[in-house]
Amino acid sequence: xxxxxxxxxLNQPNVLTGNNGEISSSTLDRKGCGxxxxxxxxxxxxxxxxxxxxxxxxxxxxxxxxxxxRSIYGFILERSLGINHTICGGHTxxxxxxxxxxxxxxxxxxxxx
Numbered sequence: 001x002x003x004x005x006x007x008x009x010l011n012q013p014n015v016l017t018g019n020n021g022e023i024s025s026s027t028l029d030r031k032g033c034g035x036x037x038x039x040x041x042x043x044x045x046x047x048x049x050x051x052x053x054x055x056x057x058x059x060x061x062x063x064x065x066x067x068x069x070r071s072i073y074g075f076i077l078e079r080s081l082g083i084n085h086t087i088c089g090g091h092t093x094x095x096x097x098x099x100x101x102x103x104x105x106x107x108x109x110x111x112x113x
Contacts, residue, residue: 010033012038014041016042016043023107025073025074025112034074034108035109039106039107040108041104041105042105042106043103043104045103049101050099050105051099052076053096053097055093055094056090056092056095058090070088070089072089073089074108075087076106077106080102080104085098
């Protein structure tokens with residue numbers, strides 16, 4: 001399991017490896033890591049894929065709409081394939097968010113205004 005507190009470097013990518021782990025938007029708020037300048041890069045062994053799940057603490061089921069993105073929290077990028085997946089919030093508290101096509105994804109979290 002990786003821990004983000006020990007691997008947070010500003011103004012450069014933060015590479016995370018391991019079988020499982022957690023990242024949080026609060027790390028961006030406290031330390032500045034996870035932004036587009038200091039993205040999280042999750043890397044697995046060749047041939048493996050990465051599953052990204054989300055726990056959304058700002059869910060309002062009454063605003064739920066399958067077509068719209070109520071809140072944009074950030075982006076999951078697979079640069080080698082040109083994939084840019086928007087992280088939308090407000091749907092359900094816990095959900096499978098993304099399964100990679102390759103063994104590396106970049107996660108950019110938008111800062112709260």
